[in-house]
Amino acid sequence: MKKIWLGSSWKMNKTQSDVVRYCEFIKPYLSAVDVELQTFLVPPFPYVKQVGSSLAETGCLTGVQNVGFESAGPFTGEISVGMAKDIGATLVEIGHSERREWFGETDATVNKKVKLSLxxxxxxxxxxxxxxDEKRWGVTAESISRQVKxxxxxxxxDLVSQVIIAYEPVWAIGERGLPATTEEAEHGLSAVRLALIELYGKTIAEKVPLLYGGSVNIHNAKMLLRQQNIDGLFVGRTAWHPEGLLRLIRLASEVIEEQAYA
Structure with a gap:
């Protein structure tokens, strides 16, 4: 039975009081999740330590939304991987399409950040x-494979098993995003898996958790989690309220129960 990953990035949202309320609400439920469910939260940088400390006993991992591509130096406004680790982060989100579109992230800088994080x-x-456009042109698999490689x-x-990869179609992200069908999500993640197999072989490739993100909601979560190459969900606005995250946790737990009796 595969382990399911379920997490959310809060992007540039919430204040300290919002964070306190969120953690207080969700903590009892996170403490009781199935051992086969790995939860994680990626808050804005000022609240990473607060979230990590609040939820330390729950098993929920905490991450940062970005890091710099050098270990230290004259990079005003950036944070280093060492700083992220110092405040208790265990995950580093790298290469989100919003970082690529608005802040100049490239495949090359993603590679630097991945290696520094590891x-x-x-x-x-x-x-x-x-x-x-890549979807319309029929080059989804080629684009994804390039980014992964x-x-x-x-x-x-030896280190790639520490990596998590999320397929997030650019066209599916955000308030106006169009949710991918289960077939589209599976197609994207099968391209990720094939790229990993080319690089490392089937045995190692299957150890890398693959997540889907992009307009995930309570209506499509279970169907997505039932797909062969989807090991978890990376959720946006549906999980920005703790009640939404709780509903997703319950849905994921139902899928875990289905797998146990399959």
């Missing part, structure tokens, strides 16, 4: 995805 013992959560360039087989 050196610090942090788990890179690598985001890959196709644009609406460059992100993992020179990453050893």
């Amino acid at each position: 050196l610090e013992g942090l788990k890179p959560l690598i985001c890959v995805g196709d644009t609406i 460059i992100a993992l360039h020179t990453v050893s087989a």
Whole structure:
């Protein structure tokens, strides 16, 4: 039975009082989740330590939404992987399409950040995805494969099992995003898996958790989690309220129960 991953990035949302209320509400439920369900939260940087400390006993992992591509230096406004680790982060979100579109992230800088994160013992959560034009042109698989291969360039087989990869179609993200069908989500993640097999072989490739993100909601979560190559969900606005995350936890637990009796 595969382990299911379920987490959310809060992006540039919430204040300290919002964070306190969120953690207080969700903590009892996170403490009771199935051992086969791994939860994680990726808050804005100022609240990473607060969330990590509040939920430390629950098993929920905490991450940062970005890191710099160098260990230190004159990079105003950036945070290093060492700083992320120092405040208790265990995950590092890297390469989200919003970082690529608005802040100049490239496949090459993603690769640098992945390797620095692994050196610090942090788990890179690598985001890959196709644009609406790439989808229309029929090159989704090629685009995803390129992003995966460059992100993992020179990453050893020994370390790649520490990596998590999320397929997030650019056209499915955000308030106006169009939810991918289960077939589209599975197609994207099968391209990720095939790229991993090319790089590392089938046995190692199957150890890398693959997540789907992009307009995930309570109506499509279970069907997505039932797909062969989807090991979990990386959720946006549906999980920005703790009640939404709780409903997703319950749905994921139902899928785990289905797998146990399959």
